[in-house]
């Protein structure tokens with residue numbers, strides 16, 4: 001039994017739900033993200049939010065998987081501040097839907113000035129409504145700088161770090177994130193971000209407190225079964241079942257339950 005706390009099912013087939021259920025997946029959370037193309041209007045996001053809050057929970061339920069979501073305009077499409085503000089104005093209309101856990105995945109992509117402005121406005125929205133936050137951190141060379149900028153922006157508004165998950169951490173960012181009191185997520189990709197082997201190494205070096213794993217499977221090269229594969233890797237290395245359950249079930253459940261909306265059988 002496991003939870004995949006970050007996966008983009010709008011980009012996946014129903015067969016993937018079926019295979020995940022067979023592998024033991026009981027609950028997922030799906031952050032709003034870049035869909036592989038820039039949407040032309042705020043209405044494009046409204047339709048996307050309907051998909052996330054209405055269509056996907058029903059599709060997941062057919063296979064006994066609980067589906068939850070996070071809403072935002074992602075950093076990649078935040079360069080146009082006018083569009084971003086139109087989308088931000090639509091988000092509150094969806095926040096009372098029962099499967100919405102909070103604001104995400106917000107963050108930075110190229111660490112630009114406009115991205116930072118839109119990030120700050122999302123943080124303010126989450127803070128004013130007492131919502132959890134899920135953070136996307138930039139890729140490769142921008143990651144460490146971007147992660148610091150994001151943590152500073154969150155701290156500047158007085159948000160409790162124990163209600164924020166910083167995702168896509170790697171070897172060089174996991175420690176600064178945990179040391180400041182945030183939760184950290186490791187994304188298991190076949191080649192970039194963390195492989196299951198690198199994630200297992202990071203658990204061995206940094207422990208399992210406030211740390212989880214996810215597949216972040218989307219429309220690109222990614223694997224919706226990455227979490228059970230990492231569990232297998234840890235089992236092969238002789239880790240105890242309790243430790244494996246902690247990182248793939250107990251930890252995500254503990255963080256997500258702070259929303260008051262997360263449910264798992």
Ligand SMILES: [Zn+2]
Pocket residue numbers: 006008031033105216
């Ligand atoms: Zn994502």
